[in-house]
Amino acid sequence: MLNDNPDNPDNQYNQDNPIYSFDKKERLVQEIQKLKKQKYLLDVENIIVKNNPDIYITVNSSGKYLYFHNLTCKTYIELEKYMKYIQNTNKRHYSDNTELITKNNVFGKKNNKY
Numbered sequence: 001m002l003n004d005n006p007d008n009p010d011n012q013y014n015q016d017n018p019i020y021s022f023d024k025k026e027r028l029v030q031e032i033q034k035l036k037k038q039k040y041l042l043d044v045e046n047i048i049v050k051n052n053p054d055i056y057i058t059v060n061s062s063g064k065y066l067y068f069h070n071l072t073c074k075t076y077i078e079l080e081k082y083m084k085y086i087q088n089t090n091k092r093h094y095s096d097n098t099e100l101i102t103k104n105n106v107f108g109k110k111n112n113k114y
Contacts, residue, residue: 020076022069028076029068031083042085047082051075 035041045064051057051072060063 020073025069025076028079028083032079035086035088043082044079047078048075 029077032041032044045057048066048071049057055066055071070090
């Protein structure tokens with residue numbers, strides 16, 4: 001594993017100073033690229049800028065671009081937590097809708113004739 005963290009030269013993983021491999025960063029980028037809601041994308045940008053105030057972001061008609069491979073470890077931690085939050089929120093939303101349909105008994109009304 002390549003040592004991406006100069007603050008942890010022995011390449012040892014710990015909760016306070018984790019190492020983010022290229023593959024782990026790549027998976028995180030792929031998850032972020034799947035986001036559709038503008039609010040989520042703005043939140044991701046805010047997390048990145050908050051933890052990396054000197055980051056250069058290129059803006060053009062296709063979108064915003066930045067170098068994701070050299071962000072602070074704190075940024076990756078916060079982004080992972082935020083992505084888990086989004087996933088849990090979406091699962092809960094889906095679950096709430098399923099429960100609502102079940103409570104309203106949309107598909108099982110006795111008077112419906114097919």
